[in-house]
Amino acid sequence: MKSKLALLLAVCLGCSLVLSGCWNSRELNELAIVSGIGIDTLDGKPGYKVTFQIINPSSSAQTTGSASNQPPIVIVSATDRTIFGALRKASRRATRQLFFAHTQLVLIGESLAKSGITSIFDIFERSHELRLNSAVLVSKGTDAASVLKLLTTLETMPSMGLLKKMQNTSSVWGENRRITVFDVINGITGESDFTINGVQIVGDAIEGQIKSSLEQSDPMVGSLMSGLGVFKEGQLIGWLNGPESRGTQWVLDKVNETSVNVNSPDMEEDIAINIFYSKTKVRVELREGKPVFHVHIREEGILNETGGFVDLSKEEELKRIEQGIAEKTAAEVRLAVKTAQEMKTDIFNFGNELKRTHPKEWERVQQDWSAAFAEGELDLRVDAYIRSTGMRLKPYIPAKK
Structure with a gap:
């Protein structure tokens, strides 16, 4: 009898070790959910400027007072020699830990695209949070940070608006298609060259960051899907329009x-x-x-x-x-x-x-x-x-x- 009880106790202890799935859990109110990532150069210096578009929970919560006038997103930027270093440095400005499991979009600045993107996606294959199915765009004629800062109509989350805009024009017009991080990595490592969808800002980018710019039926600022960036050996060499x-x-x-x-x-x-x-x-x-x-x-x-x-x-x-x-x-x-x-x-x-x-x-x-x-x-x-x-x-x- 005692041997059976000892065996049962050993089984229970063994199961408790195997089934302890919450050992590294994180509470939702301690996370800053990143919906979009922008990557730019540092004006000729080695390293990257990484911009994170973070969902602002206060703007969507059923609250009263000043919180209701807050924008739906918060922008946090950091610079470092590596993308991972910039990710960690962003903690100096963010009150919550950045969470990337829901990242919908990766935006590359045109100047960075021209200098080469072969190394920036290494972290996406190694990280357990960053997603290989996130859509990729190249900001045409501007930096990635400026595009991520734009507020959009119809969609509360600007990154989701860009993603749906890309999917919409792909399904009914045919000049673009959904291109993911996984597709770009395959293009870099394959025998052929590849293309990435372009997006450009229409209007004054500074005005587009202000919530009041959306308080009209015909907003004067927005983004537009614009052509395909042509990449050869990982560098942007031209555009197809x-x-x-x-x-x-x-x-x-x-x-x-x-x-x-x-x-x-x-x-x-x-x-x-x-x-x-x-x-x-x-x-x-x-x-x-x-x-x-x-x-x-x-x-x-x-x-x-x-x-x-x-x-x-x-x-x-x-x-x-x-x-x-x-x-x-x-x-x-x-x-x-x-x-x-x-x-x-x-x-x-x-x-x-x-x-x-x-x-x-x-x-x-x-x-x-x-x-x-x-x-x-x-x-x-x-x-x-x-x-x-x-x-x-x-x-x-x-x-x-």
């Missing part, structure tokens, strides 16, 4: 939905087509030592608007519109590839595709792939189809005589 950005996403098979305007018999670009499906297939080969990029895009859309008379009951009219969609898509793809070749940056993963399918041919051009890519030939085919024209085949707009 407008059609170049969307052409890049088409090649990368990252267009979920977008809108294309084509010509009608009466006017230019007054027929709006909503592209709801797009699929891209890429094949790369060497032909007489020169790379050939075979790109096949198949897309389907719905005709949403016509500005002039278009007789959609005629099959030849539909074929003409489908041809216009294909030509518009092909023009943007060719522009994107041409711009990338001028920069000698393979942002389309052509090198990785050649390495995967033809490893022996890849070994022949691996050492000078940038030059080989710049001389490559694009073999492009675009098939476009209209799947619906709405409820009216002949619009009420009369044809011009």
